[in-house]
Amino acid sequence: MRSGTVANVGYSTLLFLHVLGAFTLVAAVGMFVAMLLAVRRQPDTLVAQRMLPTALVLWAVGGLSALVFGIWLAIHVSQYSLTDGWILGAIVLWVIASAIGGRISAGYKNLGDGSLAQSQALVTHGLLVVSVLLLLLDMIYKPGAG
Amino acid sequence: MMVLAIRPDSWNFPLLLHVGGAMLLVASITVAIVAFVQSWREADPDSSARLFRFGALTMFFAALPAFIVMRGAAQWIVSKEHLENSNVGWIGIGFGTSDLSGLILIITLILTGIALRRSRRGGGLGKLAKVGGALPLVLMVLYLVAIWAMTTKPS
Numbered sequence: 001m002r003s004g005t006v007a008n009v010g011y012s013t014l015l016f017l018h019v020l021g022a023f024t025l026v027a028a029v030g031m032f033v034a035m036l037l038a039v040r041r042q043p044d045t046l047v048a049q050r051m052l053p054t055a056l057v058l059w060a061v062g063g064l065s066a067l068v069f070g071i072w073l074a075i076h077v078s079q080y081s082l083t084d085g086w087i088l089g090a091i092v093l094w095v096i097a098s099a100i101g102g103r104i105s106a107g108y109k110n111l112g113d114g115s116l117a118q119s120q121a122l123v124t125h126g127l128l129v130v131s132v133l134l135l136l137l138d139m140i141y142k143p144g145a146g
Numbered sequence: 147m148m149v150l151a152i153r154p155d156s157w158n159f160p161l162l163l164h165v166g167g168a169m170l171l172v173a174s175i176t177v178a179i180v181a182f183v184q185s186w187r188e189a190d191p192d193s194s195a196r197l198f199r200f201g202a203l204t205m206f207f208a209a210l211p212a213f214i215v216m217r218g219a220a221q222w223i224v225s226k227e228h229l230e231n232s233n234v235g236w237i238g239i240g241f242g243t244s245d246l247s248g249l250i251l252i253i254t255l256i257l258t259g260i261a262l263r264r265s266r267r268g269g270g271l272g273k274l275a276k277v278g279g280a281l282p283l284v285l286m287v288l289y290l291v292a293i294w295a296m297t298t299k300p301s
Binding site: 012013015016019020022023026027029030031034038042046047050051054058133136137140141 | 158161162165166168169170172173174176177180181184188193196197200204208290293294296297298299
């Protein structure tokens with residue numbers, strides 16, 4: 001009974017931290033999209049420049065905590081294995097999203113010199129949204145899980 | 147050892163809408179909070195007004211639709227799980243935070259809308275903008291409580 005309670009608390013806490021990381025990650029994606037919309041609507045980059053520091057912090061913290069606590073959960077729960085298709089798929093999608101997000105972050109860091117290529121930015125932001133949406137679909141539907 | 151119950155496949159789509167809507171809601175409120183806080187910190191009145199406008203429009207065009215999706219899907223999944231009359235603690239916390247946050251969201255939209263209209267007439271942002279811009283911080287606290295309740299499911 002006692003060990004069951006301890007295991008339950010551990011699972012709940014890990015799930016909370018994993019989901020909180022995912023919400024933070026999506027908040028960062030939302031900020032990137034908002035910054036793109038602001039840059040496309042306004043000739044100057046005031047809004048994007050003011051949002052960039054927070055977006056970068058949320059992106060780093062959210063991405064890392066979603067991954068770390070997700071892997072921890074997969075190890076903690078006996079029904080899951082790190083080699084399950086949906087978990088491997090999620091890790092691959094996370095790597096893809098991270099690569100795209102890193103590219104977007106680098107683009108925004110050069111906002112001041114006006115070098116943000118808008119057509120390319122539209123594509124990279126679209127790919128980021130799609131990869132995060134696929135991650136969410138994977139987490140909810142868990143394809144291949146018992 | 148942790149043993150998990152597998153939910154029926156028919157619950158997945160409403161759950162996707164609920165979680166996706168909640169994520170969009172938190173993301174748009176985060177954008178609005180950053181815009182409002184930066185607006186307060188801006189010394190130039192024109193830049194301050196532009197940042198405030200961006201935050202207010204984000205609340206209207208992103209947070210409000212996301213809230214409707216999140217809340218509607220919550221009702222859908224509760225009915226799928228036949229939990230409409232449940233006294234379970236986490237469902238009570240979920241509906242409590244969601245309904246209270248809906249009210250605060252509407253008040254925020256009214257206050258920031260009035261402040262925007264005043265600033266367009268050249269009257270400056272004023273105190274209404276400060277109050278309206280601070281309310282999303284309260285929303286964020288409520289949503290953190292909701293995320294905690296939905297994941298840890300306290301009874």
